[in-house]
């Protein structure tokens with residue numbers, strides 16, 4: 001589908017598998033411990049929802065959720081560094097949570113590096129609360145202990161989204 005919207009999101013399906021190398025490049029540029037081809041390809045399977053963030057026809061970010069009945073886990077969210085800091089991460093998170101709601105999720109869980117202030121602040125802005133600490137959750141490359149993660153929970157997706165007006169963001 002050709003879109004004339006400058007920034008928009010849409011669910012990626014198996015028809016979009018040709019985007020895997022671009023998604024991999026985005027993850028590589030954005031993440032300390034990026035997902036590789038296999039993890040990205042698996043996100044196209046039915047149990048996951050993969051949402052792409054586009055600038056005109058070009059994919060610039062993506063998120064992945066995994067739903068189990070009333071709970072969704074946000075497994076990945078990242079956008080290419082050139083587009084960060086313009087409220088596009090927020091647009092992507094918002095639309096990811098909307099999608100989760102649409103498929104029946106009431107609450108959302110995620111893990112975030114304790115050093116990732118940007119992402120942590122974004123999640124807090126969306127009402128996520130710190131509910132746990134997972135020691136050495138992330139892999140380290142040099143054999144030293146991996147970084148810890150906070151587990152965060154958004155207990156009521158619907159009521160939180162109702163408080164946020166995306167039009168105020170100026171990024172659509």
Ligand SMILES: CC(C)(COP(=O)(O)OP(=O)(O)OC[C@H]1O[C@@H](n2cnc3c(N)ncnc32)[C@H](O)[C@@H]1OP(=O)(O)O)[C@@H](O)C(=O)NCCC(=O)NCCS
Nearest residue numbers: 030077078079084085086087088089090112118119121122
């Ligand atoms: C985390 C990420 C998705 C946020 O997207 P973004 O487009 O950079 O952030 P936004 O412009 O949408 O900002 C939304 C909120 O995030 C927080 N934030 C963004 N940039 C920040 C910064 N430099 N410092 C502190 N907080 C920041 C703020 O709360 C901001 O809201 P505000 O502008 O009203 O204060 C993006 O930076 C990214 O892809 N990072 C690398 C991958 C990653 O860390 N993913 C999360 C893994 S858990």
